Amino acid sequence: MSQLLSAFRHAALPAAAQAFRAEVREFLRSSWTPPAPQVRARSWMGFDADFSRKLAQRGWVGVTLPRAYGGASLDAFSRFVLVEELLAAGAPVGAHWIADRQSGPLILKFGTEEQRRFYLPKICAAEAFFCIGMSEPNAGSDLASVGSRAVRAEGGWRLNGRKIWTTNAHHSHYMIALVRTSGEPADRQKGLSQFIVDLKLPGITIRPIRDLAGDAHFNEVFFDNVLLPDDALVGEEGAGWAQVNAELAFERSGPERIYSSIVLLEHWIACLRGTPEAARHAETIGRLATHLATLRGMSIAVTTKLVQGESPVVEAALVKDIGTTFEQSIPVIVEAAVGADPANPPDADLLQAVAYLAQVAPTFSLRGGTREILRGMIARGLGLR
Numbered sequence: 602m603s604q605l606l607s608a609f610r611h612a613a614l615p616a617a618a619q620a621f622r623a624e625v626r627e628f629l630r631s632s633w634t635p636p637a638p639q640v641r642a643r644s645w646m647g648f649d650a651d652f653s654r655k656l657a658q659r660g661w662v663g664v665t666l667p668r669a670y671g672g673a674s675l676d677a678f679s680r681f682v683l684v685e686e687l688l689a690a691g692a693p694v695g696a697h698w699i700a701d702r703q704s705g706p707l708i709l710k711f712g713t714e715e716q717r718r719f720y721l722p723k724i725c726a727a728e729a730f731f732c733i734g735m736s737e738p739n740a741g742s743d744l745a746s747v748g749s750r751a752v753r754a755e756g757g758w759r760l761n762g763r764k765i766w767t768t769n770a771h772h773s774h775y776m777i778a779l780v781r782t783s784g785e786p787a788d789r790q791k792g793l794s795q796f797i798v799d800l801k802l803p804g805i806t807i808r809p810i811r812d813l814a815g816d817a818h819f820n821e822v823f824f825d826n827v828l829l830p831d832d833a834l835v836g837e838e839g840a841g842w843a844q845v846n847a848e849l850a851f852e853r854s855g856p857e858r859i860y861s862s863i864v865l866l867e868h869w870i871a872c873l874r875g876t877p878e879a880a881r882h883a884e885t886i887g888r889l890a891t892h893l894a895t896l897r898g899m900s901i902a903v904t905t906k907l908v909q910g911e912s913p914v915v916e917a918a919l920v921k922d923i924g925t926t927f928e929q930s931i932p933v934i935v936e937a938a939v940g941a942d943p944a945n946p947p948d949a950d951l952l953q954a955v956a957y958l959a960q961v962a963p964t965f966s967l968r969g970g971t972r973e974i975l976r977g978m979i980a981r982g983l984g985l986r
């Protein structure tokens with residue numbers, strides 16, 4: 602058996618995390634009125650600051666951050682359960698999502714004590730929302746060719762450049778931006794640094810980009826001579842590449858990469874339940890359930906490695922690649938099933954949810970690193986490159 606496959610050791614969620622699941626379900630039942638399936642299908646794109654604040658009041662934003670900074674000091678298993686339940690319900694998690702998953706852990710790991718004390722309690726209270734400024738028009742898959750530049754100036758750093766595809770920049774308080782502080786884009790990974798950019802600073806323009814489904818959740822962000830204070834630098838100057846890779850490991854390893862179409866699948870099953878057509882689709886639904894269970898098991902195996910302090914970068918890439926293929930298959934399968942039976946007009950909510958997901962599903966394998974890039978990483982893990 603290859604080294605990569607043997608790296609997936611069967612793992613189960615501990616009892617404490619399973620018990621936590623009941624608490625999350627009860628919170629959702631008592632504190633949130635689920636909207637129509639086509640709204641819930643937006644799951645982690647859904648932006649609702651009030652919902653995030655309610656979650657924060659329960660201590661569930663920044664769950665893995667230490668109590669000393671306002672977090673819940675829970676482990677990655679509890680976060681897995683929380684994320685799984687929120688996504689399965691289609692709860693609007695977009696407001697706090699990025700800070701919870703990436704920016705908070707990044708500041709905890711690489712930030713100064715002052716930065717931790719300033720930002721982490723705000724993240725845990727859902728008072729500070731973050732966005733990720735990695736991609737640029739010429740730096741997406743080839744992230745090392747970032748060209749935005751910060752140069753030393755009196756009182757801090759002068760930032761010029763442009764970011765693109767920045768999810769929720771228009772709603773966020775801060776961006777963690779990867780920019781060049783020395784050398785040229787041709788120098789690749791060398792000379793990159795990360796800054797916490799206060800998006801209210803003069804010189805910043807945020808322009809929404811409308812997507813195929815009519816939503817405007819990502820943006821272009823322009824920096825025109827923006828003066829960043831000295832303490833905006835996160836971690837070491839020039840160490841941005843290593844830091845960003847640690848951050849991407851958080852981004853790729855959770856259950857987030859399996860559940861984007863789950864509301865649609867659940868609603869389709871709900872529509873079929875008790876109808877004469879149900880038997881016709883039983884095999885398809887059984888196959889999807891088997892794929893989901895296997896992927897979930899792989900994702901729990903990755904989480905177990907994270908809890909043990911390992912860095913399962915290649916395993917996480919594999920889960921993301923197969924997981925996004927699974928997420929993308931659901932709208933295709935449901936659309937075909939709904940269209941195959943003209944005698945039974947489909948439920949209107951089902952039709953809207955499938956129409957939405959069919960349009961956005963291509964993005965599932967783009968965000969967080971494209972399929973081809975992940976496969977390159979997996980090939981390297983197998984010793985093929």
Ligand SMILES: Cc1cc2nc3c(=O)[nH]c(=O)nc-3n(C[C@H](O)[C@H](O)[C@H](O)COP(=O)(O)OP(=O)(O)OC[C@H]3O[C@@H](n4cnc5c(N)ncnc54)[C@H](O)[C@@H]3O)c2cc1C
Nearest residue numbers: 733734735736741742766767768964967968969970971973
């Ligand atoms: C919904 C959504 C939200 C996003 N949110 C954010 C965000 O908040 N912040 C942020 O910074 N970015 C964000 N992104 C950007 C995302 O990370 C990039 O789109 C992604 O990294 C791909 O980069 P690109 O678009 O420049 O494509 P390119 O890098 O130009 O790639 C185009 C195609 O070429 C292929 N390709 C490129 N290089 C290779 C290679 N070496 N070998 C084989 N094939 C290759 C790619 O796989 C892809 O199919 C988001 C994207 C989406 C779709």
